[in-house]
Amino acid sequence: MSLLTLENVTLKFGGVTAVNNLSMSVNEGEVFALVGPNGAGKSTVFNMISRFYTPVRGSIAFDGHDLLKRKPSQVPSLGIARTFQNIELFERATVLQNLLVGRHRHRKTTLVEEMFFIGRTREQERQHRHAVEEVIDFLDLQAYRDKMIAGLPYGVRKVVELARALATKPRLLLLDEPASGLSVEETQDMRWWIDDIRRQMGITVLMVEHDMGLVSKVCDRVLALADGAKLAEGSPAEVQAHPAVIEAYLGTAAISKTANAKGERV
Amino acid sequence: MRFHFKTSYDQDIRLFPDWWNFSLYALLLVLLLVMPWLIDDFYLGEMTNVLIWAVAGLGLMILTGQTGLVSLGHSAFMALGCYLTVNFMDTGMPFLLAFVLAGVVTGVVGAIVAIPALKLHGVYLSIFTLALAILADDIIVILDHWTGGVNGIYAPEIWIFGFEINRWAMPASWYYLALGTALFVTLIYRNLLRAPLGRAFAAVRDSEISAQAMGVDVARTKTLAFGFSCAFAGMGGALMGLFAGAFNNETFNFLLAIQLLMMIIIGGLGFIHGAFLGAIVIAFLPQLLAIGTDTLGINSVPGLETGVFGMILIAFILFEPMGLYGRWLKIRTWLELFPFARRDMFRRQKTYLKTERLR
Ligand SMILES: Nc1ncnc2c1ncn2[C@@H]1O[C@H](COP(=O)(O)OP(=O)(O)OP(=O)(O)O)[C@@H](O)[C@H]1O
Ligand SMILES: [Mg+2]
Numbered sequence: 001m002s003l004l005t006l007e008n009v010t011l012k013f014g015g016v017t018a019v020n021n022l023s024m025s026v027n028e029g030e031v032f033a034l035v036g037p038n039g040a041g042k043s044t045v046f047n048m049i050s051r052f053y054t055p056v057r058g059s060i061a062f063d064g065h066d067l068l069k070r071k072p073s074q075v076p077s078l079g080i081a082r083t084f085q086n087i088e089l090f091e092r093a094t095v096l097q098n099l100l101v102g103r104h105r106h107r108k109t110t111l112v113e114e115m116f117f118i119g120r121t122r123e124q125e126r127q128h129r130h131a132v133e134e135v136i137d138f139l140d141l142q143a144y145r146d147k148m149i150a151g152l153p154y155g156v157r158k159v160v161e162l163a164r165a166l167a168t169k170p171r172l173l174l175l176d177e178p179a180s181g182l183s184v185e186e187t188q189d190m191r192w193w194i195d196d197i198r199r200q201m202g203i204t205v206l207m208v209e210h211d212m213g214l215v216s217k218v219c220d221r222v223l224a225l226a227d228g229a230k231l232a233e234g235s236p237a238e239v240q241a242h243p244a245v246i247e248a249y250l251g252t253a254a255i256s257k258t259a260n261a262k263g264e265r266v
Numbered sequence: 267m268r269f270h271f272k273t274s275y276d277q278d279i280r281l282f283p284d285w286w287n288f289s290l291y292a293l294l295l296v297l298l299l300v301m302p303w304l305i306d307d308f309y310l311g312e313m314t315n316v317l318i319w320a321v322a323g324l325g326l327m328i329l330t331g332q333t334g335l336v337s338l339g340h341s342a343f344m345a346l347g348c349y350l351t352v353n354f355m356d357t358g359m360p361f362l363l364a365f366v367l368a369g370v371v372t373g374v375v376g377a378i379v380a381i382p383a384l385k386l387h388g389v390y391l392s393i394f395t396l397a398l399a400i401l402a403d404d405i406i407v408i409l410d411h412w413t414g415g416v417n418g419i420y421a422p423e424i425w426i427f428g429f430e431i432n433r434w435a436m437p438a439s440w441y442y443l444a445l446g447t448a449l450f451v452t453l454i455y456r457n458l459l460r461a462p463l464g465r466a467f468a469a470v471r472d473s474e475i476s477a478q479a480m481g482v483d484v485a486r487t488k489t490l491a492f493g494f495s496c497a498f499a500g501m502g503g504a505l506m507g508l509f510a511g512a513f514n515n516e517t518f519n520f521l522l523a524i525q526l527l528m529m530i531i532i533g534g535l536g537f538i539h540g541a542f543l544g545a546i547v548i549a550f551l552p553q554l555l556a557i558g559t560d561t562l563g564i565n566s567v568p569g570l571e572t573g574v575f576g577m578i579l580i581a582f583i584l585f586e587p588m589g590l591y592g593r594w595l596k597i598r599t600w601l602e603l604f605p606f607a608r609r610d611m612f613r614r615q616k617t618y619l620k621t622e623r624l625r
Contacts, residue, residue, distance in 0.1 A: 050478075050479055052475070052478075071478075071483075072478040072479065073477075073478045073481055073482060073483045073484065074481075075479075075481075076479065076480060076481035077481055081479070081480075082479055084475070084476065084479075088473045088475055088476035088479075089472070089473070089476070090468055090469050090471075090472035090473060090476070090477075091472050091473075092468065092471070092472055092536065093465075093468045093469075093472065096278070097465055097468065100462075100465055101465050101466070101468075101469045101477070101480050101482065102480055103462070104462055104465070104466060104469075104480050104481045104482050105480070105481035107462040109461065109462065111463070111490070114457065114458060114461035114462065114463050115454050115457055115458065116454070116457060117457040117460070117461065121461055122279060125275075125279045125460065125461070126275055126276070126279065128462075129275040129278065129279070130275065133275070164480070168480065168481070
């Protein structure tokens with residue numbers, strides 16, 4: 001069953017067509033990857049789903065809801081969470097506080113209850129904390145719980161951002177380059193986590209990733225983009241072998257090399 | 267050296283994490299309560315002044331320190347709170363009701379005024395609020411029927427449940443009024459911080475983009491921050507005007523707002539303690555300077571206070587951007603870890619700038 005559907009979506013930045021008549025659909029329970037060279041429009045697709053950008057044409061639906069009718073802050077309440085390519089955490093807050101912001105969509109307290117800390121507030125806080133603590137255990141973040149984000153190493157920030165997204169208890173998780181800038185070991189961890197997120201938590205994952213090694217290990221289906229348009233779609237092996245995809249990556253030799261060369265750090 | 271053991275989630279949810287922390291604040295409260303017996307009337311008046319500045323400072327702190335919105339116009343809301351209180355009292359309303367209602371109305375007005383400012387960031391927002399402060403000055407003069415204009419008005423008598431709050435006859439009564447207000451505002455502030463709204467404030471401050479991606483409605487959060495901020499500032503302004511005994515447009519001119527901002531920066535942005543520490547500096551600095559000029563045997567120099575205050579501010583921005591409270595936190599950590607603290611422990615770590623990048 002299709003959970004997320006994009007139909008004939010086009011988005012332009014001035015004269016640049018960042019996404020060109022793209023249609024795709026992500027099924028419930030699968031791990032789906034968007035791949036493509038730099039500037040292909042992958043992050044732009046994410047930003048349309050998060051409603052930071054509005055396409056000039058086409059429609060985006062999530063579980064029967066028209067996403068284009070929503071504001072960015074109304075998207076998470078449908079069950080969509082995301083991470084950012086360049087890590088957007090709340091710097092002057094602790095890891096715990098960051099994750100608790102992830103619980104925002106589950107709050108049931110009114111303003112007056114929060115002001116005087118009465119009614120459901122305390123019980124709700126306990127529940128938020130409990131939910132966050134599960135994520136901390138899952139991603140092994142215990143050691144960082146009370147640490148400020150400013151000052152955490154890059155690899156940890158990446159995990160915290162994943163944790164914050166998981167704390168929202170999403171149905172669909174959007175990961176923008178979850179392994180970029182990570183060491184080999186950290187990438188291994190990320191791979192197991194993505195597997196567990198899908199298997200144990202039953203969360204559908206849509207990810208952008210350059211590391212084709214990781215993509216072929218965790219993804220069911222892959223869609224290759226170039227210049228905003230769809231090149232190929234299918235299993236990781238099919239897409240990697242597709243002539244149009246190979247041509248799009250030409251000049252950078254093999255796809256996996258691109259990944260290594262791209263070990264950029266912010 | 268002291269160890270923190272956490273045994274339940276409630277330790278992070280309660281007002282006081284542990285018994286030790288609770289005892290410290292209980293002791294401080296007792297000290298504050300017996301203060302009228304410990305110090306003379308002059309210093310009790312100064313303490314009252316500190317508490318009043320702290321109330322207004324907490325107001326600006328929630329906006330600037332917690333939500334990251336810098337206002338240079340809070341004098342306008344302090345004025346509104348003050349004039350509303352007096353006008354409500356004129357209709358025969360008892361003081362306490364007039365005071366709290368004035369705070370609420372100022373908060374609502376602040377939230378409404380904030381709506382056109384929601385899209386403004388950084389310096390543009392500051393200029394917008396500065397314009398409000400300058401405008402408020404004129405409006406006070408124009409509405410002289412309610413405000414007394416440039417001639418100002420004398421503070422009415424204040425009665426709370428049959429007790430007169432009188433600065434001259436009974437300084438302690440004013441002190442307790444200011445203390446009660448400061449405690450009330452601090453409690454609400456603290457409650458918000460440990461609830462979803464307080465975390466939303468911090469989220470908006472640090473990254474509007476990812477706040478939205480977590481479901482935080484940025485416009486609503488900013489509006490509420492303005493609302494609470496202006497309500498507290500209004501209460502602080504009311505106390506300030508009434509405590510002064512007489513007030514006019516000059517009492518609430520825009521320099522007051524700038525002083526308030528400098529005060530919370532010196533105290534430590536983003537900390538409740540910062541508002542109080544900053545208030546201590548702002549209230550006692552004139553005294554210190556007076557003692558200083560006296561002992562040096564020089565005549566008091568006009569503008570000295572503002573100049574010294576500005577210099578202190580510059581020193582803090584350069585050497586301790588986290589303010590007095592930030593400095594104290596470092597000292598405390600050092601003491602707790604003694605003798606294991608390392609010199610480079612507080613070296614500024616590589617900071618990642620607020621980016622708001624989508625790609
Ligand atoms: N806010 C924006 N304003 C103008 N142009 C933009 C904007 N965002 C993206 N673009 C352009 O749209 C195109 C697609 O960008 P996008 O960030 O989606 O690429 P990407 O596939 O995520 O690339 P990368 O692998 O480098 O992250 C690029 O040409 C980019 O320059
Ligand atoms: Mg990208």
